[in-house]
Amino acid sequence: MLLALNKPMNLLSQFTDEGQWQGLSGLGLPEKVYPAGRLDRDSEGLLLLTDDGKLQARISSPKFKMAKTYWVLVEGTPDAAALEALKLGVELKDGPTRRAEVAMIPEPEALWPRDPPVRIRKAPDTWLALTIREGRNRQVRRMTAAVGHPTLRLIRAQIGPWALDGLAPGEWREVDATPPEPRTPRRKTLRLKR
Template identity: 65%
Template sequence: MLIAFNKPFGVLSQFSSGKDDSPHPTLSGFGLPPKVYPAGRLDRDSEGLLLLTDDGQLQARITEPRHKMPKTYFAQVEGVPDEAALAALRRGVELKDGQTRPALAQAIAPPELWHRDPPIRYRKSVADSWLSLTITEGRNRQVRRMTAAVGYPTLRLVRWQVGEWSCEGLAPGEWRKIAG
């Protein structure tokens, strides 16, 4: 079975917090089928597509870097990246844990997304813009670290697509069965 879930902002990508008094909601509150597990993770402050499956081989194919499954993110960044910053993302950037693989990176118009609660901070004196980034790795907080490395910190991060699957048509907290 494969499930596409639109993980809301603030939700942990696991079924229990490990703490009885944790203030953060988990996947257990969304009526997902039993015995499915996340194929990858999204940070608590990231939103969008989280795939869940009960198939260990499929989970490995989605998450293991050797399979190079593309993951597309929409990143709202502080400032307006210039061509040099986009070119650096396309070449791969040096992070503390090594050089990233090249990304597909382009400036985009603001995507039509759901309202985020709470909204990102807005500052009149600092412009923001949107990027589409497709990566084939899954390092911890990788997209955020990549945009910061080229001088444009991420304000909002939405994973839109993994491989052929997207969260198109799913509101935050909604899920649909894709296969199985």
């Protein structure tokens, strides 16, 4: 079984509550499903849950390089150099990030209001679609900050072939659990001259 959940802001990606923060237990999810990966408390969007350990590993393990696409509201308007830096990888305290895909986008359609709302600023803010294939702690936020455009709102829109597709915050549905074929690296065959 594989479930797609639109995790609301300020909800933990675990079933148990922690301090003032609630976990997933109040959403009426089936028993014996567990998150395949994490989404920070202050981030929103797609969280996959499964009862299949192998599928959970395939989705969450960095070795499979499954693409994760985020809608990111950043402070200000990134210039071409900032976008290129995000694409090529930025240097973080724990080393450089891998290449990413990034584009400026209009505000995503059917976007729900955030609770609490994003504070309005004098300078215009910009939406980006950012796709990464790794999953370090708070990576997207650290990447945008490294190029001078802190993240104001972060929504995961897609993981591999699975997308939010109209789920409202707190809603979930069962999705096709057929995992995508793992990407196998191409190996070059060296031929020795005789």
